[in-house]
């Protein structure tokens with residue numbers, strides 16, 4: 001995915017990186033990651049899947065209560081290219097509605113599954129007031145590349161202003177346990193470099 005996409009929001013540099021966690025909430029791994037972030041006083045953005053969020057409202061509220069941003073990652077994480085446009089638009093709407101039902105306010109950011117920028121979904125998100133966010137650095141914390149060493153090495157390349165893609169949800173092939181295992185050292189490294197982990201804003 002190209003970070004130069006026109007749909008990617010522009011964020012200020014200034015010793016900041018933007019950590020993002022997708023495909024949750026996950027009853028096991030989201031709380032673990034929240035604890036790690038809290039200990040490091042780091043903020044992040046969680047792109048939640050609406051139908052999972054609806055089943056774990058308390059966990060969604062906890063994410064927000066700990067100062068993190070909650071973004072829309074559609075209702076069910078269906079692949080953007082496998083739907084009629086009417087269904088694709090509904091995925092965006094229902095994902096946002098699930099968050100609004102829990103928090104009392106709608107999400108400000110949208111990230112399409114797999115980073116696929118399907119025009120109708122982008123239009124729908126923007127009509128709902130959500131900025132579309134991809135990423136500039138991926139931890140690739142899934143599949144065969146998602147080893148702890150591999151994830152750590154990729155995270156090591158983080159630069160000022162990066163939007164970092166990670167996963168707290170298991171999805172089909174994600175490995176959030178690897179992410180959780182390397183996150184404390186990564187956050188410590190950020191602090192040593194004078195980089196603050198912030199939520200999207």
Ligand SMILES: [Zn+2]
Pocket residue numbers: 022023073077112113114
């Ligand atoms: Zn995803």
